[in-house]
Each structure stands twice: as C-alpha cells, then as structure tokens.
Amino acid sequence: MKKNYFFYLLRYGLTALFFCFLSSTYAQQSVFTGKVVDENNSALSGSTLQIKGTSRTTVTDTKGEFQFNINQTAITVIVSYVGYDRTERIMTEGKKLIIQLRPDAQALSEVVVVGYGTTKKSDLTGAVSSISSKDFNQGVVTSPLQQIAGRAAGVVITQTGSEPGSSPNIKIRGITSIQGNNNPLVVIDGVQGDVGLLNQIPPTEIESIEVLKDASATAIYGSRGASGVLIVTMKKSKSGSTIEYTANSSVDVVTRQLKMLTAAEWSQQAAARSIPASSNFGANTDWFGLLTRNGTTQNHTLTIGGGTDNFSYRASLGAILQNGIVIHSDNQRYLGRIEATQKALDNKLTITMTLNSNITQNAGSPGSVGRAAFTSNLISNAYISRPTDPIYKADGTYFTDPNLFQPLNVLAAANTIINDAETNRLLGSLRANYKIIGGLSAEVFGSWQKTSRTSGNYTPAVSTVAAAIDQKGYASVNDDYNDYKLMDAQLNYTKNFGNHHIDAAAVYEWQAQMDYGSGSAARGFVNDLATYNNLGLGDFSKVQAGDYSSYRNQRRTVSVLGRFNYSFMDRYLLTVNFRRDGATVFGENHKWGNFPSTSVAWKIDQEPFMKGQKFFSTLKLRAGYGITGNQQPLGVLQSLQIVQGSGTVYFGGNVQTNFRTTQNANADLEWERKKSTNIGLDFAVLNGRLSGSFDVYKNVTDKLLYGYTVPQPPYPTGSIQANVGSIQGRGIEMALSYDLISNESTKLRLGGNVTLMDSKVLNLSGSLNGVPLITNFIPYGQNAYLVVGQTIGAIYILQHQGVAANGTETIVDQNGDGKIDAGATSPDRVFAGQTQPKYTFAFTPSFRYKNFDASVLVRGSGGNKLYNRLRSNLSYLENLGKSNLLASAIDDNMYTSVFPLATDYWLEDGKFIRLENVNFGYRIPTSKSKHISAVRFSLTGQNLALITKYSGIDPEQTGGDNGIYPRVRNFAIGLNITLK
C-alpha cells in the first residue's frame, strides 16, 4: 500500500499544480518586459534574470523573453547565462528592453567535464562526445542511457526486451575485452561506479553526459576506464529559486509476435503425424494472450532549488513506475537527491555535499522455467504450450498433461511464482576545494555507496514447476550488500605565462569495494499462505546442504595519477596523463600497472593564415595515444588456489561437509592492457550551420583476461583465468549536424552519426604459471569463436544440406570424409559471418517552430548474424506431441537435428532499422503568468517501427536468441512545469 500513497501524492500533486496555474492572478503592478539574445541576436532561453537588491528572479522562455511584475517604476536586472558575461541593465516600466549578451571571454563556449576536472570544449584533445540535456531523447525514460541512445557516434546502447527494471546495455567502441560486459565506467559528479550507478539518479536531473571514448581521454581513469567513461553532470542550482515538475506517462503494447500453429492447425498436424489422441485435449487456449497485458510506465520528478552567492542547493524527488506487459512483472523506483554547496573564506573554500537515496521494488517474471529440455522465460514457454491444452482441470486446478515428463502450465507459473526484490541504495559524497594561492588549489573528495538488496522467492507446488512439486514448494531469501568507498586527494595548478598556459593535476586515489551477504532456503510447506516470509515454516526434514550460506569478499585499488595540460597561443594543445594503479585481484608479482597517455590538438582556425577566410569557423585536429588497464573482468581470489565447501560426502559411516579445490592458482594474472590511438577532426563551416567531427581509432587489447578453456586432464575444472592473447578493434566515426533552417522562429536541424567498425583477433596464446598455453577457436557465443586472424565472434557453423527421408536434418560434409565432425576446428564447419555489427547509424533530425518542437530518432545496425536458437527449438517436429510449433515448422518439415549439432539453417541476418523515438512538444506561452515560467506538453512514441528480415521477436541481441522478454512499443504524454 505504501507505494500507492506515493503514486497518489504524485497524481494529485499534478492536479494541484494545474490549479496553481489556472488561478494565477495578475496584480496591479508595474510590468517590465524584455528579451535576452546572444551575439547572433538569437533568443537565449533559460537565461536567469534577477532584480538587483531583491531575491526576485525569473528565467527567459523559449523566445528569450521575460517579464517582471513589481511595485516599482525602475529596476536594475542582473542577467546571467552559462558561457556568457554577467550583465546588469536598468529597465523602465512599459519599455521592452533587448539585452544582448557577449560570450564569456574567459570560459569561452561550453565547458566539458573530463576526468578529475573540466576543460573548455574547444580545448579538448581526446575523443569526447558531449550530450547536453536539451539534446536528450524524450518520452518515458526509465534509464538515463535511453536519453542518449543514438546521440553519439561509436556508442551503442541496446535494449534487449522491456522487462520492468531492466537497463539497456552500453558499449563504447565495440568489444575491447572478451570477458566481462565491456560496460563503461560511470562517474556522476565524481562518484565512480558501474552502469548500475545510473539507476540511482533521476534521469531528468541530468545536465549533460560526456562520453570519453579514447585512451587519451579515459587514461586518467586508468584501471576502470578501459571500456570508456560516461561522465554524468547533474543539474546545479543557480541563485534564485527553482520549482520544477516533470511527468511522463505511457501505455506500452506488445509489438512483434511469433506466428505459431493455431489449435485447429495443431490438431490437424498431430492427427497426421501419429500423435496419440490422448495428447489432444481439445481446448483452444491463447497462452500468449493470457500472459500479456498492456503495460504502463510513468516517470515523475519534482525538483526544488535555490541559493544566494555563497550557498546553493538543489533537491529532487522522483518516481519511475513500470507495469510490464507480462503479467505480474512490475518495477517501482523512488529516487531522492539533495545537493548543497557552500562557499566560505572569501570564496576560497567550496564544500559540496550530495546525498542520494533510492528504493527499488521489483516483482520479476521467472526467467528460467520449463521442462528439462527447454528452460526459458515465461513468454517462450507460452509459445511452446500446446493451444489444445485447457487452462484448468475440471476441478478448477491448473491443468497439466499427466503423461508428459515435467509438464508446465505457464499461467500457473506466472500467477503463483513470487520473485520479489527490494534494493535500497544510499550514496553520499563530500567535496572540499580550497584555492590556496594563485592558480594552486587542493581538493579532497570522498564518496560512500551502500546498497542492500533483499530478494525473496517462492515457488509453490501449484506452479506446476517440477522441482516445486518434488519439494512441496520451496522458498528462498537472499540478502546482499555492497559497500563501496572512494577517496581522492587532488592538487591542481593553473597558470598563464604570456602565450603559455599550463594546467596540472596530481591525484591520489583509494577505492575499496566490499560485497557480502547471506542466503537461506526452505522447502516442504504445508500450505502456500506465508510464501517466503517465514522460512522456518518449511519442513525441517528437507533441509539440504547449501540451504544456508553467506559470503564476503573485497577488492581494493590504489592509484596515483597526474595530468599535465599545456597550451601555446591557444593554438597548440598538449595533454599528458600518467597513472599507476595497484589492484588486489592480480597475482602476487603483477599487482601494479603503469598507464600513460598523451594527446595533442591543433586549433587551425586560430592560425593567422586562417584569419582572412570565412569558410571555417572551427577547425581543429586532434591526435592521441594511450594505454589503459582493465581489472573489471576478473573476480576476486582468481590468482589463488582456493578450497571451498562443496556439498556433502558419505565417509567413514557419516555424512560430512565436503571440501574441494575449486580452481587452479595462477600467480601470473595481471592487468589487461588496452592501447588506443585516435585521430580526430572537428569542424564547423557556413557560419557554424554545418558542424561535425570525424574520428578514426584503433584499439589493441593485450593480455586479455579470460576464463580459458583448459583440458581435463590435467586440470580439475574446464576453465582457468589467464591473460591470453590480444585483439584489435578499429573504427571510423562521423557525426554531422546541419541547421537547414535557422531563424528566430524556426529551426530545422538535421543530425546524425555513423560508425564503421571491425575487429580482429591478433593472437591467442597466454600462460599459466609461466608455461605457455596455446590454443585457438575459443568459443565466443553460439557457434562463434575467437580465431586468430578473424573478427571477434567469427561464426563457424555446419552447413544445412536438406532433410533425409527419416526426417533428420542432413549436413554438408565439406571435406567428404563421410563424417560430420563437430569439433571447434572441424573442417566441416564453414565461416558464416560475425556476431558483432559492422556498422551502426542514427539519424536525429529536430525541428522547432515558435512554441512547437519535434524530434525524431532513427537507429540501426547491421553486418552481423544472429543464431535463432528459439526458432530451432520451436521447429523440430519431434516436439509436436508435447509442444506448439511455429507455423513455419510445417514447411521446414524437419523431424530432428543431427543432435546436438546446429546448422546455418537457423542463422539469420541481424540488421535492422528502428524508428526509436518520435517526440512532439508544445510550450504554452506563460510570459503573462505571475507564477509560471514555463509549461511544456509533449507526446512521444517509442519503438514505433522496426524494419528487419530477422524472423524472431527482436534482432537487437548478440550471441544467440534464446527467447527474450518482448520489446514494447509505447505512447507517452509528458508535462513539464517550472514555477517562478
């Protein structure tokens, strides 16, 4: 019930805000109106105006206009806007004043946040994509990543399925590490973490996201920056006050479905194929329909903020509420955040504190249920359920066919399995910056993240899950905790000497990540009333080894790092980074690594010889090289030989705890190293109307960390963590933006980006205890391998030939030896493409006309193949007796495979184009309102169309399609109100 109160609060809060709006009255006061424009006379919306000597402030609207109603005849206004000089003007009543702002000479143009500091965008030497909130994708956003999907070249953000609470996956510049998720480091106002950290902040409170792509930019983050870095800057309060409310609400519907046999078709096929009549129960059940519904998603954020010259704060409260399209799958996330900044000691000392708290409540959809031969999610199980099976037996209990092995009633599973989780996160940080003297400043930063997660599962016997029937219901409760601490001490020095400018930083950093928790389980319940809430109600005689457990482990990283920036005449820029990291997870003598990088840039447009020309307004050439280290793929304790409890053993007439050596020691484990080179060009022509950047990069990752397959014998288990071989990734990225129409009332901008990439496995030999391991054809996805000289995830697969008279699939015997060899290096396998896309692209036009705005995101990728394992499972006619099959299975007419061999018959082209986002917005004129400074309504459609040849539910998967939670299409309305 608690969550509902919150929901109603938000809903009625919205209504209350409407009343505020409608009841605004116009006082008998003097009216001052004006407009703020930039150096090109374009309106500057969002600039802040304050009446001098008062706390009255306002913000310009989309036309750059503002209005004050005050009981005075003349006022002085102070105008401020980021990147522009602060200006004071005197205004007189009734006379519209146009205020032109000049670009800030000191902090020219945009400031970009880079590692451990900021820099002017024009001074960047590395490959950095900067996306500010005004360019974010709109609509119902459940993860900040959805806001930047398609907005930066070389950054691929994919959403596999729309399960409530699930986050998109992000990869920057492809695969640089073959183990681990290749997820970037996320830094939110200095707090470092993995992608999950993004779930701790309200998406609408983000000011900008910078994507650091090459080593010269990420090297400063050393050990954790190998897969790129996302730097998230939260909105800060300015002086004056802010009250803002944003809401989006959508209806989510099912998009693509698989075409299965109908009940009549199934019956006809069963009769024709000697399936016993006892297998046909004569019902007509739409299992997919029973399991799905229209979902809803809502996102609300209320923000307040304000401040004076010395003090500012900003606080927000948000809720993201999702009801999934599969029944009983829901997620609610509540987010609170407060940030306060205080200056003291003549503005020399600045202290900033933040506190984030959030609560996530998830009711998950079972992800792995079903018969032993086919375990998958509920949706895949709905597909295989025979349409002729009734839902219920005559006695009202859930139906299953007693003649089948471990039958599942998928509706029973959906309705009765409970999968709850609640995650509480608390994140605090403190930053103290002191300007010592001249350009020297010192800073101390600390952050502490505490996460606790409690999950409860209950699977009753009535769920029809075989193990639950065996155990008469089973329940488990798990408590997991994370405790992540980070501390930085930093010195910065900035100085101009004539034409020389230097900017240097030295940092010491310490991080410790502790994970711990416990879990317990019970089975054998006399009824299902208490579910997992009291494990003590279970049957004591059914206690098993492993029913109670706990764990604790820790990893620590210690780093020293320095950065030196030098520029000469503001034309020639040099950045040098050096970082030395030590991490606990590596082998005895390999804990430390050194990671240097350097980059240069040449602002050609600043050269005297460019002075005469009008064509280029910006022209800058960048080049960088750097080495970053990676420890993320490696779990703790992998370098040691470990003994663990492993069930029980009967020995000496007793049952006792068994201990087992679970892994081989590898004292050689060391840092994975990525060397990356980047050359880039930034330009703007036609008075800045056409701008863009090109980047060419090459990454080589050496000493790849991988769970290497080793033979049994002599090894006790089939894989061992080792540093093996190297891979290369190359790419070309292009981002362009063109203002087709740009005037005061209308702006039409065409934007987009294209990335071309390839990869290659350079070598695959590693060592274990000093002895070289040499191998090739390391499995990497379904029927895909790492093969020296080939792309990452090269598909080598047996080739479909036809179907033999007995219904068995036949395979082309490539070498004609009369046998089909299934080995990884089999001569009967043929190269059939790659699992990774060769190109991705996005087209992002936007349009504004007066108060109306619109934006579109079209996104796609291709060049990859996807193994459709779900289709093969739903096609073999051998399964017809117990399963429903795809309608296409009848034409395939394949009784069985050459078990367990997969062929290219199920391999499909993975390319697609998706109409990801279409957004229309309308800003209601509010200049006459006393209390409201901005109101915007919007309509958004997401995932509106998908063009692909892929026959499955969604091609946006890699490795293989084993059945996914469906991807929804949604239609959202949005509202944003800012009060004065």
Added chain:
Amino acid sequence: MKKLIISMLSLAVFAQSCTKVNESVYDKYTADQFFADPKGPDIALASVYARMPQFGGGDNGYYDTNNMCTDEQVVPHRLSGDWGPENAYLYTRAWTPTLGQINTTWNACYNSIYLANLAVTQLEKSGAPAAKISEVRILRAWFYYLLIDDFGDVPFYTDNNITTAELKTQTRTQIYNWIVSEITANADRLPETKGGVFYGRFNKWAAYTFLAKMYLNAGVYTGAPKWAECLAACTKVAAGGYTLHPGTANASSPLGNKYFELFGDLCPDDETILAIWLKRNVIGNNVLALRSVNGPNGIAMFGYSGWNGTIVPEETYNKYAANDIRIKQFLIGAQPGGVTYTPQVTSLINPGAGNTAGVRNVKFYPVAPNDGSGSSNDFPIYRYADILLMMAECNVRLGNAAAAKPFIDQVRVRAGLSPLSANPTLENIYDERGFELNWEGHRRQDMIRFGTFTLAHGLVPAVDAHWQLFPIPTAAMNANPNLKQNPGY
C-alpha cells in the same frame, strides 16, 4: 611552483605509504592453509569419495553411457514428444563424440583423478598411515580402470603439477599394467573391515575384486587373458567370508523378496563388497526405477510422477524364466495408476514409441527419501554373486566346467531356479550374468568379453568393432589438440 613540487612529492610519499594491495580472503580457504591443517589429509581422502555418486544410478552420466549401449535398456522417443531422439542413440549405436553422457563420463573420471592425485600428495606430505595412502591409490587406479574400459588409450598422470604439453597419452596395456601393479602393491595394506566405517570404501576385499575384474578383462585390454589370475583373486575375496543374501519371500521387503534388499537403502554386508551410498537431496541420486515408469504409474506406486523413459527390450525380458524371482523387477501388463504396459516397441525414433509401450524395470524400487527426481537406493558396484559367476567363468575358460558348476548353481538356486542339468557352457554363464546383474553396470563389459556387443539385437543391426570403445569427447578434443580420436569416429 616550488610549493607545487613539494606538495606533489609529499602526496607521492603519502601514496607510497598507503599502497597495500594484498588480497584479503574472507569466506574461503586458500589451499596451502587448508591442507597444512592436521585434518587436511582425511578431508582430501573424503573429497575423492565425494566423486563416487557420479558412478552410481544418476541421470545422464557414467551409468547411462555404460548401460544404455547394451541390450539391457533403451530410452525411446515417445509419440507424446517426450525424450528427444538423442536419448536412444546409445542403444542404436549412433552416438557421436558430442554426446553429453560420454563427456560427463570423461570429466567425472578425470576430476576424480585430479582429487586422488591431490589426496596422495597431501597424505604423503603429512605422513598419514600407509593404509590411507594405499586406499586412495587404489581408488585412483579404479578411475583409470573405468577410463581404459570405456576409452582405451587415455592421458595418464599421477602428479597434478603438470602442464598440458607434458601430459602424455598411454596405451590401454600400459595403464592396465600400472593398475595391476598399484592394486597388488596396496591391496594387502587395506583393512578387512566390512561395512560400518568402511561402507562405500575400498577395503581389502573390494581391492581384490577390482583386481579380479582387471584380470577378467585382461584379454580385452591387452590381448593376453589372465583367467587363472582372475580365479586366484576371486578365491581371495571368497575367503573374506561373503555369502549370498537370501532370496526368500518376505512381505516387508521391496517387491516381496529379501533378494531386492540388495538394491535398497543400504546394501547388505553379507553379499555386498563395495557400494555407493546415495541419499536423495543429500548425496547423489538414484533415478533408475522412477525414470522407467510412466507418470500416473509413478504417482500410484511411489507418490511421484514417473518419467516414462527407460524400457527393457522385449527379447531381454523374454529370456527370464517365469519362476525366476528376479523377474519381479519387471513391470508388464496392467499396473497401478490405470496403466497397461505392452512389451512390444516398434519404433525408437521416428515416429517413436507409444506412450505405454515397453517393459519397465523397478529393480531399484525407490526407498525414501525420494521425490519426483529420484530416490535413495544405494548402488552396488561389487557383490559376491558377481564373484561366484566370475569364478564359474574362469573355470569354464580354463577347461574346468565341472568345477564351475557349483558356483553358477549357487546363484541360480538363490534366484529360485533349479541347478543346471549339465556342466555350464560359456553361454550359460553369459546369460546368468545377464539375469543376475541386470541394470547394475556390468553388461557392456560382458558383451564385449563374450563377443556379442557388436552383434545385431532387438531393434538394432550389427555394427563394426570400433563401437567397442567410446570416442574421446569433442570438448576434450577442443581443449587439448594433442589428443588423438579413437579409430572410426
């Protein structure tokens, strides 16, 4: 500027003093610390025995590999769609190096050998009693025996500190010789204790039974039969005082006869020489009866739905005499749960067998704790009836059929049959082994030794000799390119 340099230097010094990055181990033991503890060696020995349930009556592992390839059992694909065709491939001799059961068998043997090597090292290092070292060495030799029996020439190592490059494959004969020498060097050091703390462990009698098995199959392994040596080893075991468990009717025994207690919760010490202790949800699992019966029949008899899997080929069932107490292990005709099993199966794969076709087997009649995934019946590896039949076989092979007769007759009489009317032939012994040891994991070895393995039987035609060895699993070949595939695969 000077200040800056000083500050940076002091920062660096501070950093140096705070740079400990040694790993903290909280919730596990490092192997060095663990085995240095006085309890370490015993735990190392126990950890090898912890692998034994893999060789009992579990699903999809060693048992299936070695039993489903014989004329004793097959899992047909069902018209209902259950049981993929691959489940019949062991019986139809259509297995490939990718078959999961074969890979599981290979890995089960080698991870046991790794642990046995480790235990030998730990026991020797700690100065453990000779009997314990001998016990684990015999256990290790036994895993190698399972390997050469199934795969022929295999990689051989006795010290874990070895690299893949140094690991060499040895011939079946080389490993045979090593196994025999390991047993003969260590068997007499083992205690003679039966049952109790030695239940499920190699005592002296189990070691000699193992030696007898090596000699019994020496002709297959090396080309040089060792019948006299086998007989001598069996005679040693017989001196241990084993008797046949009674075959008397008893209402409270499974299937109404005390004979079936041999396959119950705790294999009786009078006849059992070595067994695997199993307890559902605690250690291991016995699926054999549950996997055979169908759903409603399983619910009616054991309280849990049967799997409708394994059946006994009709011609195997038909060989049993009606008055043989051992025929009680089969279910045919009308059964509890409203099920009627019919003996005939006409199709194994496409379209498959009818849902109630095939004779079922409940020799391992489920004992509690049991559920829908299996039961707690222990699994006998060696028992005295096997010794008697080996002695009979050796005598016949040595041309002394008259001496063989009392041994085979003991087994027949216990089963409620009359003694043979004439001196036994090899065929009598082969059949009697089939009746007595059905579903106990001896049939593949017997069929190969008697030359019947590759012949046509039931629904399958004759095949060539290469099927007498299993292929090296694909996964093992992928991981170690030095391995050579067995001929014919």
